[in-house]
Amino acid sequence: MQKLSFVFAFAALLSVTTFHSVKATAEEAASPQAQEPTDKPVEVKMEKPVENPTDATAAAPSPAPIATPAPVTEKPAEKVAEKPEEKPAEKAPEKESEKYTYGKTWRPLGQFLVGPYGTIAALPRPISYGIESKFRDMFGLSLGYGYFPKVTLSSVSLKITGWDVRLKWYPFQGAFFLGAGLGNQTLEGSSTQTVSGIPATLNITQDNAFFLPHLGWNWIWSSGFFMGMDLGVQLSMSRTTKLTSNITDPTLIASADYQKLQKDVQDKGDQVGKIPLPLLTLLKFGFFF
Numbered sequence: 142m143q144k145l146s147f148v149f150a151f152a153a154l155l156s157v158t159t160f161h162s163v164k165a166t167a168e169e170a171a172s173p174q175a176q177e178p179t180d181k182p183v184e185v186k187m188e189k190p191v192e193n194p195t196d197a198t199a200a201a202p203s204p205a206p207i208a209t210p211a212p213v214t215e216k217p218a219e220k221v222a223e224k225p226e227e228k229p230a231e232k233a234p235e236k237e238s239e240k241y242t243y244g245k246t247w248r249p250l251g252q253f254l255v256g257p258y259g260t261i262a263a264l265p266r267p268i269s270y271g272i273e274s275k276f277r278d279m280f281g282l283s284l285g286y287g288y289f290p291k292v293t294l295s296s297v298s299l300k301i302t303g304w305d306v307r308l309k310w311y312p313f314q315g316a317f318f319l320g321a322g323l324g325n326q327t328l329e330g331s332s333t334q335t336v337s338g339i340p341a342t343l344n345i346t347q348d349n350a351f352f353l354p355h356l357g358w359n360w361i362w363s364s365g366f367f368m369g370m371d372l373g374v375q376l377s378m379s380r381t382t383k384l385t386s387n388i389t390d391p392t393l394i395a396s397a398d399y400q401k402l403q404k405d406v407q408d409k410g411d412q413v414g415k416i417p418l419p420l421l422t423l424l425k426f427g428f429f430f
Contacts, residue, residue, distance in 0.1 A: 242278075243278045243314055243315055243316075243361065244278075244360075244361025244362065244363065244365075244367070244429070245361055245362070245363060245364070245365045245429050246363045247365075249430065250430065252276060252277045253274065253275075253276055254274060254275040254276075254365075254429040254430070255272065255273070255274040255275075255429065255430060256272070256273060256274075256365065256367075256427050256428045256429040256430050257270065257271070257272060257273070257427055257428065258270065258271060258272070258273045258283070258285075258367075258369075258425060258426065258427030259425070259426060259427065260287070260422050260424060260425045260426075261424055262422070262423040262424040263287070263371070263420075263421060263422040263423065263424075263425070264418070264419055264420065264421045265289060265301060265303075265326070265375065265418045265419070265420070266287030266288055266289050266301060266302070266303055266326075267287075267289060267290075268287060268288060268289075268290070269285050269286060269287025269288070270285065270286065270287075271283055271284050271285025271286060272284050272285075273359075273367075273427050273429070275311075275359075275429065277314075278311060278314040278315075279310070279311050279314055280308075280309065280310060280311070281307075281308070281309030281310075281311065281318060281320075281359070282306075282307070282308060282309070283306070283307045283309070284304075284305075284306050284307075285304065285305055285307075286302075286303070286304045287302070287303055287304075288300070288301060288302040288303070289301035289302075291329075296332055296333045296334065297330065297331070297332050298330065298331045299328070299329070299330045300328075300329045300330070301326060301327070301328055301329075302326070302327050302329075303324055303325060303326035303327060304324055304325060305322045305323065305324025305325075305351075305353055306322055306323055306324065307320050307321070307322035307353065307355070308320060308321055308322065316358045316359055316360045316361070317356075317357075317358055318356065318357055318358070318359065319356050320353075320354070320355050320356065320357065320371075320373075321352070321353065321354050321355070322352075322353035322355065323350075323351070323352060323353065324350075324351055324353060324375075325348060325349065325350050325351070326348075326349045326351060326375070327346065327347070327348050327349070328345075328346070328347045328349065328410070328413065328414070329344070329345070329346050329347075330344070330345045330406075330410065331343065331344045331345070332345075332402075332406055334402055336388070336393060336396065336398045336399045336402060337393060337396055337398060337399075339388070339390075339393060341386060341387065341388045341393070341399060341402065342386065342387045343384060343385070343386050343402060343403060343406045344384070344385040344386070345382060345383070345384055345406055345407065345410045346382070346383045346385075347380055347381065347382045347383075347410050347411075347413075347414050348380065348381045349377050349379075349380045349414050350377070350378045350379045350380075351375045351376055351377050351378060352375075352376045352378055353373055353374075353375055353376070353420060354373055354374065354376075355371050355372060355373025355374070355420055356371075356372055356373065357369060357370050357371035357372060357373075357422070358370050359425075361429065365428050365429040365430065366426075366427075366428050366429075367426070367427050367428070367429060368424070368425060368426050369422065369425035369426075369427075370422055370423065370424075370425065371420060371421070371422035371425065372420065372421060372422075373419075373420035374417050374418070374419060374420055375417065375418040375419070375420050376417050377414055377415055377416075377417070380411070380414040380415075382407060382410050382411060382414070384403060384406065384407055386403070
């Protein structure tokens with residue numbers, strides 16, 4: 142029994158002791174000092190001794206020299222080798238004879254073409270012939286002579302001859318051209334009538350200077366052969382008319398019938414000379430060298 146009482150007393154003492162230990166531990170944990178870490182180093186403040194300013198200045202170490210950074214040298218930018226500009230291939234110089242290519246291909250005279258020509262269907266002189274030339278396929282010059290063969294109808298006969306010089310401009314350097322010319326045409330006519338029972342023949346000769354605006358085409362083959370066509374008008378500028386007769390008798394020449402006949406022939410000749418004559422060439426052919 143005594144042993145049992147001793148055990149109970151020891152257990153009660155142990156419980157009270159444990160209770161007080163737990164309570165003290167809880168209070169320490171709740172206090173602010175307990176929350177700070179115990180291992181925090183304690184700062185010890187040391188008072189600096191008052192020193193003489195002069196001594197402080199003398200004793201103060203000189204500031205360390207600031208290191209000056211080494212200058213950065215920039216390397217010059219490397220020049221990119223420029224590629225030389227590619228020039229277009231130069232064409233071989235053309236020969237003078239190759240610059241003008243219309244028509245004739247082989248040109249021994251270079252820029253100049255020249256050759257004979259003829260016509261067999263034209264007005265007012267159906268048959269003509271002459272020299273035709275061309276320079277640089279741009280300009281042309283021709284010199285020609287033509288005639289209308291003598292024809293006789295009833296008691297009247299007529300014959301026409303003439304020459305002209307023509308300048309031509311080929312604006313497209315092809316076949317088409319514009320031209321102008323100057324020339325002279327001679328008209329020879331005769332008429333026979335009876336005057337006072339005697340056959341009287343009057344001959345008239347008229348020289349007519351003319352201006353000749355025209356246009357046309359000269360088609361040229363590669364061989365040099367060419368054919369052409371002209372359209373224009375022949376305009377009279379001045380005329381001279383001359384009359385001759387087979388009558389030598391002064392009495393007959395002074396008669397009214399003869400005077401009337403002479404006046405009629407001269408008037409008709411003047412009228413013909415004043416009329417603008419058409420220029421029409423339907424068939425012209427030639428060859429250029």
